[in-house]
Amino acid sequence: MTSNEMQKGKTLQSRTAGWKHSVSVRYVLFALLIIMFYASLAPKLLPETYDIAVGLPSDKEILAPMDIPDTKATLKAQEEAAEKVGQVYTILPLRNEVLVGQMLDRIFRLNQDDQVSTEDKIKIYREELPQRAQDHIQNFIRNNRNSPNYSEKLFEEVNEQISEQAYHIAEETFIKIPRLTPEDINEMKPVAADIVARLTTDQIVDAQTARAKVAEQVSTSSLSKRVSREVVQELARLAITANKFYDEEATKAAKVEAREKTPTVFIKQGDVLVQKGEKITPEMYSLLEKNGLLKDEVNYWPQFGLIILSSLLALGLIMYIRQSEGVSRFKYNNSQFVMLLLIILITILSMHVVNIVQNEQRPYIGYIAPVAVGAMLITLLLDMSLAYICSILFSILASVILNVHKGQIFDFQFGFFAVVISFAAIFAIHRASQRSTLLKAGIMITLFGSLAVFTLILVNNNGWTESSTLYAIGFAVAGGLLTTILVIGLMPFFEVTFGILSALKLVELSNPNHPLLRKLLTETPGTYHHSVMVGNLSEAAAEAIGANGLLCRVGSYYHDIGKTKRPSYFIENQNNMENPHDFIDPKLSKSIIIAHARDGVEMQKDYKLPKPIRDIAEQHHGTTFLHYFYHKALKLAEEQGVEPDFTEEDFRYPGPKAQSKEAAIVGIADSVEAAVRSLRKPTVEQVETMIEKIIKSRLDDHQFNECDLTMRELDVIAQTLKETVMGIFHSRIEYPEEIKKAN
Missing domain, CATH: 1.10.1760.20 (Arp2/3 complex 21 kDa subunit ARPC3)
Structure with a gap:
């Protein structure tokens, strides 16, 4: 493969993978997530709309998608509640006992005035006593006119009822009053006040009812003189008035309050609004229109709320992913x-x-x-x-x-x-x-x-x-x-x-009965053993830095599968046989060695192995340099006395370099295992030096530039590989104490 072909392949691969990291694509996916949530919740949270017209039958049954206020039923309930409110009466504290006391005080003073004749006194009492009763009521009204507890309508009702129920003292009583002595009046005063106070304690709508009880109260009183009893009886009847009056304003206010306190009547969710085939009346149409159930009159607020809900669900998920x-x-x-x-x-x-x-x-x-x-x-x-x-x-x-x-x-x-x-x-x-x-x-x-x-x-x-x-x-x-x-x-x-590549799939691929692994075991047992060892090393190193250890192990099993095409050209399979590379041109040897990565990828494609496994096989050597065959080719050209017609680039693997941590780790473990196997009696110092040299060589050769391995992770990988190698090759590696004893 030429450098131009390699460059074109990389460009195509870059374009293909570009959408995977595109910010604009991610925004589109976020929008799709919102749409998905919206579409999934809409049937449950958004009311269905209908295409209907007044006067035409409905082609389907329409149910209430939610509790809907029933204005007509609510108004009816309010009126029923108002009708149940009876007339409201207000009780006024008129204190009629004060009135009767004032009248007796006036009689006491006037009867002692010798300058006024009896006829004049009679005339004065005839005019003044009824007037005092009226003035008593008017004074109460005047004093309470600005009170928030009483309305003008109430006072009008008071005047009307007092006027209608006014008591008229018998004429003979005015004749008897001037005859009363001061002693009689002093005896009458507490009795009259007590009778009036007792009888007006009750709620009185009709004064005549209370006045009918006066005679009985007087007869059982302490008054001994007949004249005194008769005068007290008449004055008490005059003083007693109604104290409970119909309050029109309070009645209206009570009805308003009853209407306001009447709960709204709802059409329950799921109740039938319109039967199938039922003609749509203007009232039905108005009800559906007000609640956004018509296609022409959609209520967008529920949709807006669902958009917000869907966006919050999607945003919460995306924010968690970004944070994690x-x-x-x-x-x-x-x-x-x-x-x-x-x-x-x-x-x-x-x-x-x-x-x-x-x-x-x-x-x-x-x-x-x-x-x-x-x-x-x-x-x-x-x-x-x-x-x-x-x-x-x-x-x-x-x-x-x-x-x-x-x-x-x-x-x-x-x-x-x-x-x-x-x-x-x-x-x-x-x-x-x-x-x-x-x-x-x-x-x-x-x-x-x-x-x-x-x-x-x-x-x-x-x-x-x-x-x-x-x-x-x-x-x-x-x-x-x-x-x-x-x-x-x-x-x-x-x-x-x-x-x-799920963990389940990786475990399945690690089964030795897989056709490729069986082929590797039977045709190249040395390579198979090498791959198993690389798997142990790479898995431990990967888990130490938080990479996918299982992927490294399974990828290691398949990373050299291409060697099965020419097994004898690889040193781990050359038991008891001569090395074929000793008899062929180093350029051909280079081509054979380099081809095993490409051949492995093709074989894995034939068996439909997942791409991450193929990537490890393709990338585990990166673009590393084949030193041995390059120098052998230089030496051969020198012996032949010709100028080399090749460069170092011609003796490099075609790559690509490791694109993931797992591919880089497998590449390091592959070199470490091969190097340790080449040592006859490795020591701890030799293993440490060798691992550090391999990692440094790849680092200096920029083999890790396209994966995200850090220097700290490389140190952890080196330490883990050292410990794992010592565990695997424990019997072969000589420790410093053993070396001293041997010497």
């Missing part, structure tokens, strides 16, 4: 975002499919929804911590999508069930190494799902019967089995489509 990238070894690209969106979409669709057959009479059908599918796939294909966050997200979606109860947005029971089975699934498979682990996870889901359902039934036992309880638990068990089936079926799709 700073502390986790896992780095997300747009390809993985697409896969995450597909997993979320599959989970949401599965919930909607279950909701189709679910209803308010059989809500327990929702427990069969395979909500844990998303959590399991994310754990296996992406990251465990992300799976926990998505489980919470799925529980929120499940509480809305699987909710069949009218009048509420979220159903706590399905949200709780979803988060329990998702967490149980994650815990069961976070270290999965075999496909059978998925079956165990399914059993965990059924157990914890059944327990969650049973717990919810115990907490809220309303409406649960023995049969519905068994159905609910049965659907939860079926949901666990369905989840396992879906995960097992979907895993290969995601692995192939997105080139994902």
Whole structure:
């Protein structure tokens, strides 16, 4: 392959991979995530709109999507409440006992005035006593006119009732009053005041009723003289008036208050607004219009609220991913975002499919929804911590999508069930190494799902019967089995489509019965042993720096598979035979050696091995230099006396350089294992020096420029490789103490 062809290949590869890290693509995916949440929640949270017209029959039954205020029914209820409010009466503290005392005081003074004749006194009493009764009422009105407790209408009613119920003293009483002595008046005064006070303590609407009791009160009093009793009786009747009056303003205020306190009448969510085939009246049309149920009069506020809700859910997920990238070894690209969106979409669709057959009479059908599918796939294909966050997200979606109860947005029971089975699934498979682990996870889901359902039934036992309880638990068990089936079926799709190497797939590829590994073992046993050793070394080094150790191990098993095409040209397979390179041109030797990486990639493509495994085989040598054959070619040219027609570049691997930490680690481990194997009696110092030399040589040759290995990680890799080599080759490596003893 020429340098131009290599450059074109790199350019094409760069363009192909460019979208995976494009910021604009990531914004598009974020928008798609919002749209996905919006579309999944809209059927449950947005009211349906209808295309109808006044006077035409409705082609479908229209149900209330929410509790809708019924204006007509509310007005009727308010009027009924107002009608139940009776007339309101106000009781006035008129203190009529004061009036009778004032009248007796006036009689006491006037009777002692000898300058006034009896006829004049009679005339004065005839005019003054009724007037005093009227003045007493007017004084009360005047003194309380500005009081907020009394209205002008009330005072008008008082004047009217007092005037209608006015008492007229008998004429003979005016004749008897001047005859009263001061002693008589002093005796009459407390008796009259007591009688009036006692009788006006009650609520009086009709004064005549109270006045009828005066005679009995007087007859049982301490008054001995007949004249005194008769005068007291008449004066008490005059003083007694009604004290309870109809209050028109208070009645109106009470009716207003009754209307205001009448609760709004609602059309309950799910109630029929319009029957199918029923003609649309103007009232119906107005009701639907006011509540945004017409296509021409859509209420955009619920849609706006759902957009905000969807954006918050998507933003929370994206913000977590961005934060986790700073502390986790896992780095997300747009390809993985697409896969995450597909997993979320599959989970949401599965919930909607279950909701189709679910209803308010059989809500327990929702427990069969395979909500844990998303959590399991994310754990296996992406990251465990992300799976926990998505489980919470799925529980929120499940509480809305699987909710069949009218009048509420979220159903706590399905949200709780979803988060329990998702967490149980994650815990069961976070270290999965075999496909059978998925079956165990399914059993965990059924157990914890059944327990969650049973717990919810115990907490809220309303409406649960023995049969519905068994159905609910049965659907939860079926949901666990369905989840396992879906995960097992979907895993290969995601692995192939997105080139994902899950831990399960890697374990499968590490099986020695794989055709390529069997070929490697039978045809090149030396290379097979070398690959196994490289796998041990690279896995330990990768795990020490937080890289994918399992990928390094499996990639090491296949990294030299290309040597099976010409096994005898590689030193680990040259047992008891001459080295073929001793008899051929060093340029040809170079071509044979370099070809094993390219041949390995082609063989892996034929067997459809995942790209990360092929990348390790292609990149583990990078663009390293074949020193031995280069110098052998120089020496041969010198012996032949000709100028070299080649350069150092012609004796380099075509690359590319390691693009990932795993490929770089396998390359280092490959060189370390080969170097240690070449030592007859390696010592600890030799191993340390050799490892440091290999890493420094590759570092100086810029082999790590295209992967994100740091200097600190290279130091950790060197230390780990040293410890692992000493563990593997313990019997061969001589320690300083052993060397001294040998000497």
